[in-house]
Amino acid sequence: MLLGILVVLCFIPTADVTENKILVAQHPLLIVANQTATLVCNYTYNGTGKEFRASLHKGTDSSVEVCFISWNTTKISSNSNKEFNCQGNHDKDKVIFNIWNMNANQTDIYFCKIEVMYPPPYVYNEKSNGTVIHVKETPTQIQEPQSAIPLWILASVIGILALYSMLITAVFINYWQKSKKNIYHQSDYMNMTARHPPYQKNKGYPSYAPTRDYTAYRSWQP
Numbered sequence: 001m002l003l004g005i006l007v008v009l010c011f012i013p014t015a016d017v018t019e020n021k022i023l024v025a026q027h028p029l030l031i032v033a034n035q036t037a038t039l040v041c042n043y044t045y046n047g048t049g050k051e052f053r054a055s056l057h058k059g060t061d062s063s064v065e066v067c068f069i070s071w072n073t074t075k076i077s078s079n080s081n082k083e084f085n086c087q088g089n090h091d092k093d094k095v096i097f098n099i100w101n102m103n104a105n106q107t108d109i110y111f112c113k114i115e116v117m118y119p120p121p122y123v124y125n126e127k128s129n130g131t132v133i134h135v136k137e138t139p140t141q142i143q144e145p146q147s148a149i150p151l152w153i154l155a156s157v158i159g160i161l162a163l164y165s166m167l168i169t170a171v172f173i174n175y176w177q178k179s180k181k182n183i184y185h186q187s188d189y190m191n192m193t194a195r196h197p198p199y200q201k202n203k204g205y206p207s208y209a210p211t212r213d214y215t216a217y218r219s220w221q222p
Helices: 004-010 151-191
Strands: 022-025 027-030 037-045 050-058 063-071 076-080 085-090 094-100 108-118 131-135
Touching: 022 108, 027 037, 037 050, 037 108, 037 131, 050 085, 063 085, 063 094, 076 085, 094 108
Parallel strands: 027 131
Antiparallel strands: 022 037, 037 094, 050 063, 050 108, 063 076, 085 094, 108 131
Protein backbone atom coordinates (compact mmCIF):
# COMPACT_ATOMS: atom_id res chain seq x y z
CA MET A 1 0.00 0.00 0.00
CA LEU A 2 2.73 2.44 0.88
CA LEU A 3 4.60 1.63 -2.35
CA GLY A 4 1.52 2.47 -4.40
CA ILE A 5 1.19 5.87 -2.77
CA LEU A 6 4.80 6.69 -3.56
CA VAL A 7 4.33 5.74 -7.19
CA VAL A 8 1.29 8.00 -7.48
CA LEU A 9 3.19 10.94 -5.95
CA CYS A 10 5.99 10.51 -8.46
CA PHE A 11 3.55 11.16 -11.33
CA ILE A 12 2.12 14.37 -9.79
CA PRO A 13 3.79 17.33 -11.61
CA THR A 14 5.55 19.73 -9.26
CA ALA A 15 5.08 23.50 -9.73
CA ASP A 16 8.17 25.47 -10.59
CA VAL A 17 7.95 28.56 -8.38
CA THR A 18 10.63 30.39 -10.36
CA GLU A 19 8.96 30.02 -13.76
CA ASN A 20 7.63 33.20 -15.44
CA LYS A 21 9.00 35.42 -12.69
CA ILE A 22 10.58 38.84 -13.28
CA LEU A 23 13.08 40.36 -10.85
CA VAL A 24 14.13 44.02 -11.14
CA ALA A 25 17.17 45.71 -9.58
CA GLN A 26 17.73 49.50 -9.42
CA HIS A 27 20.37 51.81 -7.96
CA PRO A 28 19.02 53.35 -4.74
CA LEU A 29 20.15 56.94 -5.40
CA LEU A 30 20.77 59.08 -8.46
CA ILE A 31 21.95 62.69 -8.09
CA VAL A 32 21.24 64.97 -11.04
CA ALA A 33 23.35 68.11 -11.38
CA ASN A 34 22.95 68.88 -15.09
CA GLN A 35 19.17 68.32 -15.45
CA THR A 36 19.75 64.95 -17.15
CA ALA A 37 19.23 61.55 -15.52
CA THR A 38 19.95 58.04 -16.78
CA LEU A 39 18.13 55.37 -14.81
CA VAL A 40 19.03 51.72 -15.52
CA CYS A 41 16.54 48.94 -14.75
CA ASN A 42 18.29 45.58 -14.64
CA TYR A 43 15.95 42.61 -14.79
CA THR A 44 15.98 38.82 -15.00
CA TYR A 45 13.30 36.71 -16.64
CA ASN A 46 13.28 32.94 -17.18
CA GLY A 47 9.97 32.62 -19.01
CA THR A 48 9.02 32.31 -22.66
CA GLY A 49 7.47 35.75 -23.21
CA LYS A 50 7.81 37.36 -26.64
CA GLU A 51 6.25 40.77 -26.14
CA PHE A 52 7.24 43.04 -23.27
CA ARG A 53 6.48 46.46 -21.83
CA ALA A 54 8.75 48.44 -19.50
CA SER A 55 7.62 51.63 -17.78
CA LEU A 56 9.01 54.16 -15.31
CA HIS A 57 6.75 55.39 -12.51
CA LYS A 58 7.12 58.36 -10.16
CA GLY A 59 6.07 58.56 -6.52
CA THR A 60 5.80 56.16 -3.62
CA ASP A 61 2.47 54.91 -4.97
CA SER A 62 3.73 54.84 -8.59
CA SER A 63 0.78 56.99 -9.56
CA VAL A 64 2.55 58.86 -12.38
CA GLU A 65 3.81 56.96 -15.40
CA VAL A 66 6.77 58.97 -16.72
CA CYS A 67 7.35 57.03 -19.93
CA PHE A 68 7.29 53.50 -21.33
CA ILE A 69 8.81 51.32 -24.01
CA SER A 70 7.35 48.17 -25.54
CA TRP A 71 9.07 45.68 -27.79
CA ASN A 72 8.83 42.28 -29.40
CA THR A 73 10.94 40.37 -31.85
CA THR A 74 10.26 42.80 -34.72
CA LYS A 75 9.58 46.32 -33.44
CA ILE A 76 10.06 48.78 -30.59
CA SER A 77 7.79 51.69 -29.58
CA SER A 78 8.16 54.34 -26.90
CA ASN A 79 6.10 57.17 -25.45
CA SER A 80 6.50 59.84 -22.76
CA ASN A 81 4.31 61.77 -20.37
CA LYS A 82 3.82 65.36 -21.59
CA GLU A 83 5.17 66.69 -18.29
CA PHE A 84 8.48 64.87 -18.79
CA ASN A 85 11.15 64.54 -21.42
CA CYS A 86 11.83 60.82 -21.26
CA GLN A 87 12.83 58.07 -23.63
CA GLY A 88 13.34 54.37 -22.98
CA ASN A 89 15.83 52.02 -24.63
CA HIS A 90 15.92 48.26 -24.35
CA ASP A 91 19.10 46.22 -24.09
CA LYS A 92 19.61 42.51 -23.50
CA ASP A 93 18.80 42.31 -19.77
CA LYS A 94 18.09 45.93 -18.95
CA VAL A 95 15.97 48.93 -19.82
CA ILE A 96 17.55 52.40 -19.79
CA PHE A 97 15.38 55.47 -19.21
CA ASN A 98 16.90 58.81 -20.19
CA ILE A 99 15.24 61.91 -18.70
CA TRP A 100 16.35 65.44 -19.57
CA ASN A 101 15.38 69.03 -18.71
CA MET A 102 14.56 67.96 -15.18
CA ASN A 103 13.84 70.46 -12.41
CA ALA A 104 13.99 70.35 -8.63
CA ASN A 105 10.23 69.74 -8.37
CA GLN A 106 10.72 66.37 -10.05
CA THR A 107 12.87 65.07 -7.19
CA ASP A 108 11.15 61.85 -6.07
CA ILE A 109 11.42 58.07 -5.98
CA TYR A 110 11.06 56.25 -9.31
CA PHE A 111 10.16 52.59 -9.93
CA CYS A 112 10.74 50.37 -12.93
CA LYS A 113 7.98 48.01 -14.03
CA ILE A 114 8.57 45.15 -16.48
CA GLU A 115 5.56 43.30 -17.94
CA VAL A 116 5.16 40.26 -20.18
CA MET A 117 2.30 41.08 -22.52
CA TYR A 118 2.30 37.99 -24.75
CA PRO A 119 1.89 35.06 -24.71
CA PRO A 120 -0.22 34.44 -21.62
CA PRO A 121 -0.02 34.35 -18.72
CA TYR A 122 0.42 38.06 -18.03
CA VAL A 123 3.39 38.53 -15.70
CA TYR A 124 4.97 41.60 -14.10
CA ASN A 125 7.68 42.13 -11.55
CA GLU A 126 7.20 42.70 -7.89
CA LYS A 127 7.74 46.29 -6.80
CA SER A 128 11.41 47.00 -6.36
CA ASN A 129 13.05 49.32 -3.84
CA GLY A 130 13.10 52.08 -6.44
CA THR A 131 15.59 54.84 -7.18
CA VAL A 132 15.54 58.24 -5.52
CA ILE A 133 16.35 60.85 -8.17
CA HIS A 134 17.57 64.03 -6.50
CA VAL A 135 17.58 66.97 -8.90
CA LYS A 136 19.75 69.86 -7.73
CA GLU A 137 18.67 73.42 -8.16
CA THR A 138 20.16 75.10 -11.20
CA PRO A 139 21.58 78.53 -10.28
CA THR A 140 19.79 81.25 -12.15
CA GLN A 141 22.06 83.40 -14.24
CA ILE A 142 21.13 87.06 -14.43
CA GLN A 143 21.69 88.23 -17.95
CA GLU A 144 22.47 91.86 -18.47
CA PRO A 145 20.10 93.56 -20.91
CA GLN A 146 21.72 93.84 -24.28
CA SER A 147 21.65 97.15 -26.06
CA ALA A 148 19.48 97.27 -29.14
CA ILE A 149 22.19 99.29 -30.94
CA PRO A 150 25.38 97.37 -31.84
CA LEU A 151 28.45 98.47 -29.94
CA TRP A 152 30.44 99.45 -33.03
CA ILE A 153 27.64 101.74 -34.26
CA LEU A 154 27.43 103.41 -30.84
CA ALA A 155 31.21 103.95 -30.78
CA SER A 156 31.16 105.42 -34.32
CA VAL A 157 28.40 107.88 -33.42
CA ILE A 158 30.26 108.99 -30.28
CA GLY A 159 33.47 109.46 -32.30
CA ILE A 160 31.70 111.56 -34.94
CA LEU A 161 30.05 113.73 -32.30
CA ALA A 162 33.39 114.25 -30.54
CA LEU A 163 35.09 115.26 -33.83
CA TYR A 164 32.24 117.64 -34.70
CA SER A 165 32.49 119.23 -31.27
CA MET A 166 36.25 119.75 -31.69
CA LEU A 167 35.76 121.41 -35.09
CA ILE A 168 33.09 123.76 -33.74
CA THR A 169 35.37 124.69 -30.84
CA ALA A 170 38.32 125.36 -33.17
CA VAL A 171 36.21 127.57 -35.46
CA PHE A 172 34.90 129.52 -32.49
CA ILE A 173 38.42 130.10 -31.06
CA ASN A 174 39.73 131.23 -34.47
CA TYR A 175 36.84 133.66 -34.91
CA TRP A 176 37.33 135.03 -31.40
CA GLN A 177 41.06 135.63 -31.97
CA LYS A 178 40.41 137.49 -35.26
CA SER A 179 37.76 139.66 -33.64
CA LYS A 180 40.17 140.51 -30.83
CA LYS A 181 42.91 141.62 -33.31
CA ASN A 182 40.47 143.89 -35.19
CA ILE A 183 39.52 145.60 -31.94
CA TYR A 184 43.21 146.27 -31.15
CA HIS A 185 43.83 147.79 -34.63
CA GLN A 186 40.86 150.11 -34.37
CA SER A 187 42.03 151.29 -30.97
CA ASP A 188 45.55 152.14 -32.26
CA TYR A 189 44.16 154.17 -35.21
CA MET A 190 42.01 156.27 -32.92
CA ASN A 191 44.98 157.08 -30.64
CA MET A 192 46.97 158.63 -33.59
CA THR A 193 44.38 161.41 -34.22
CA ALA A 194 45.71 164.99 -33.29
CA ARG A 195 44.05 166.56 -30.33
CA HIS A 196 44.13 170.19 -29.10
CA PRO A 197 44.99 170.72 -25.49
CA PRO A 198 42.37 172.48 -23.41
CA TYR A 199 42.59 176.21 -22.63
CA GLN A 200 44.65 177.10 -25.78
CA LYS A 201 45.05 180.89 -26.00
CA ASN A 202 46.56 181.37 -29.49
CA LYS A 203 44.00 179.71 -31.75
CA GLY A 204 45.92 180.66 -34.93
CA TYR A 205 48.98 178.55 -34.08
CA PRO A 206 49.33 174.96 -33.45
CA SER A 207 50.09 173.85 -29.97
CA TYR A 208 53.70 173.05 -30.81
CA ALA A 209 54.61 176.56 -32.30
CA PRO A 210 56.92 178.67 -30.02
CA THR A 211 55.64 181.99 -28.63
CA ARG A 212 57.18 184.98 -30.36
CA ASP A 213 58.93 187.80 -28.39
CA TYR A 214 57.53 191.10 -29.73
CA THR A 215 59.93 193.29 -27.71
CA ALA A 216 62.59 192.78 -30.43
CA TYR A 217 60.60 194.91 -32.87
CA ARG A 218 60.48 198.03 -30.68
CA SER A 219 62.45 201.11 -31.87
CA TRP A 220 65.72 201.74 -30.21
CA GLN A 221 65.92 204.84 -28.07
CA PRO A 222 69.16 206.19 -26.68
